[in-house]
Amino acid sequence: MQGSYRQTYASWRSDPEAFWREAAADIDWFKQPTRTFSPEYGPYGRWFAGGETNTCFNCLDRHVRSGRGDDTAFIYDSPISGAKTAFTYGEVLAEVSAIAVTLHERGIAKGDRVIIYMPMVPQAVFAMLACARIGAVHSVVFGGFAANELAARIDDSGAKLILTASCGLEPGRVVPYKPLVDLAIAIAKSKPARCLVLQRPQLVAELVDGRDEDFEAAVARNRGVNVECTPVEATDELYILYTSGTTGQPKGVVRDNGGHMVALAWSMANIFGIKPGEVFWAASDIGWVVGHSYIVYAPLLVGAASVIFEGKPVGTPDAGVFWRIASEHDVRVLFTAPTAFRAIRREDSDGIHIKAYAMPNFRALFLAGERADPETLKWAERMLDVPVIDHWWQTETGWPMVANPLGLEALTVKHGSPSVAMPGYRIHVLDDAGHPVGPGTLGNIVVELPLPPGCLPTLWNADERFRSAYLAEFPGYYKTADAGYIDEDGYLFIMSRTDDIINCAGHRLSTGAMEEVCAMHPDVAECAVVGIADQLKGQVPCGFLVLKKNVSRETSAIESEVVQLIRDSIGPVAAFKTAITVDRLPKTRSGKILRGTIQKIADGVPWKMPATIDDPIILEEIAEALRKRGFGSLPM
Structure with a gap:
């Protein structure tokens, strides 16, 4: 064909x-x-x-x-x-x-x-x-x-x-x-x-x-x-x-x-x-x-x-539940959100649970609902050995x-x-x-x-x-x-919501492109980048990193490495100088990261609790992490 x-x-x-x-x-x-x-x-x-x-x-x-x-x-x-x-x-x-x-x-x-x-x-x-x-x-x-x-x-x-x-x-x-x-x-x-x-x-x-x-x-x-x-x-x-x-x-x-x-x-x-x-x-x-x-x-x-x-993809009872169901019920094609796979990757980065179940007829994984970062896609391809389709x-x-x-x-x-x-x-x-x-x-x-x-x-x-x-x-x-953008072959690349484009000193920067680079770090399981208000540049990016479960290194070293990764991959124009390690990211029930709410908390402006939030406590954790870095309610 x-x-x-x-x-x-x-x-x-x-x-x-x-x-x-x-x-x-x-x-x-x-x-x-x-x-x-x-x-x-x-x-x-x-x-x-x-x-x-x-x-x-x-x-x-x-x-x-x-x-x-x-x-x-x-x-x-x-x-x-x-x-x-x-x-x-x-x-x-x-x-x-x-x-x-x-x-x-x-x-x-x-x-x-x-x-x-x-x-x-x-x-x-x-x-x-x-x-x-x-x-x-x-x-x-x-x-x-x-x-x-x-x-x-x-x-x-x-x-x-x-x-x-x-x-x-x-x-x-x-x-x-x-x-x-x-x-x-x-x-x-x-x-x-x-x-x-x-x-x-x-x-x-x-x-x-x-x-x-x-x-x-x-x-x-x-x-x-x-x-x-x-x-x-x-x-x-x-x-x-x-x-x-x-x-x-x-x-x-x-x-x-x-x-x-x-x-x-x-x-x-x-x-x-x-x-x-x-x-x-x-x-x-x-x-x-x-x-x-x-x-x-x-x-x-x-x-x-x-x-x-x-x-849930993890915790009911573990990160192997998707593969248990796929094996037991002879699932041919699975469709889920990228955030589910990032959660599985964080808990089971070596794919031990995946290898525990025989799935001879499983032939494809489709991802949609939020942007699928390339590192998660590549990991899923390696672990499943089937087409992974964003x-x-x-x-x-x-x-x-x-x-x-x-x-x-x-x-x-x-x-x-x-x-x-x-x-x-x-x-x-x-x-x-x-x-x-x-x-x-x-x-x-x-x-x-x-x-x-x-x-x-x-x-x-x-x-x-x-x-x-x-x-x-x-x-x-x-x-x-x-x-x-659309490339020369007609392939579309979704970089962010239009509201998530950062205007940094006159440069239009994609949060999605920066998240791609953050996710390339071997210790990072999941990340989000938002634009934070800056008097000089208008907005500057700030990255939030969730690390893989087995990581025991100093978070400050990982954050510095991520900042350098952005500088090497995108350049100084990105003005990416702040990476903050957090335990988890606030999401809707359907798995979308609440970047807009994070941005408002960082800017210290009024915000409303999102109706679709999965766990409101996470926003308190984000606010505390930002306060420790001088953002939000404390002077910048």
Whole structure:
């Protein structure tokens, strides 16, 4: 298949509508679309107008009807609780139907919004599919999210019902969910009429009379009862997903039914190379876009099996849990965040846990969610001896914009680059005035309109906000808010968010480039670089280093070596003079490093606790480390 990528991309470029019309043939339609693309609808156009379909039907019913009802659909593995269960397509269909009937009985109909605030348990995934079955719009909120953030999402979506659980499980602790839900409903102006609560054995929640019901008891009464799929327009909403870290009015990314299915099915075969019956594992959470696209919908659309994992890459019980699951469940392709691999590398730099498990059919590792530094990629390649594929996309796009498409052909890997644009995406790099820049020149990464199927058509009830946030700054383009460059071979390099570009004495410097160099030091497991205010230069970079577990050298010596590495690799222009060793870096629940918050603490300016932070205590540790160096609350 040599040259297959170029041929496929050229085919899309020559006739985008014909390309996606052909891809849409892999989806079952109750009514064929009357048009492939309609530029007059919405802020930039809509895909597959006039078509009627149902996402749940395509994920479940059609596979069962074709005789694959006994094939595995989901594998649930919770190293925290010890639970392990496999579900066939037939079993998932039966359970989803029972939940759908339960929702119907409580007044949920096509177009109504349902909030799902649950841990990584099968019932959460089944609830998403049940909403899709009856045409309801689900909005999954990451379990354990703060009550005020949940309340904002209740109000913005106008949800009529909440599906929740009594608790979530973290290593060594139980996280009560129900008090957060109760407080959120009390704060919210829009009051959901019903709340179904999955009672977990680790903690039983108190139910509010007249509003709350036991989820299992309610669903049990409807097992064996079937409800047919509700036909929905291809352009009807499937879900709303609020972007992480929002403040004030939340930003609800909308996903439609038709284009979403077409794009995801295409990506599973052509990017990830997954075939029906194979096991695909996206080690993420359904509260994030990766969980929506690649735990729930994409694997089922192509008839594959998906892993639902309730655990962490380290500490449940050790840094070998990923390899235990890959070996035990015959995982063919694993997709996770670079931060998970940095954690594994820190705990098991010699790969002892990896070598303990036989994985003869494991053939690729995909990384996305945050920039994959080259040193982590190289380490994973050495340890796993399979292709390690960085790829790039966003909550807004729903599927990869830039990747190395293993399903088409394995392209040359360039460490530090997620490779090349996928069909549907024309990627450009522009300066701040909107002019194209040459190869290797840092600038604003944008996507030429229209966006392909699967991408957000707009924000929930906020077309104008969508236009101003994404389309206004660079007319004719979608603004990604990422900065980077394209090399002479067409490979894209993502260097940082545009907010993370440091302006040091008139020089635009990429934090990502400096982090690459920091990570090259043999004792560094993970790092972050932020720009700190400086009266003379405007901003100067400061590096935060997390060391590998087995390192016993003086941290001051390592910090000096890292400073010298930056000077040797990037030059004095970087003005990199400060490296600080810390035990850990503050991150969101999805693994993104909170660089903006670190920067505000260092600058001594007011900051707000990020809603998505994994462990708030880490920010206190960072503040203390900065104070010891004279930053933050002490004079600079």
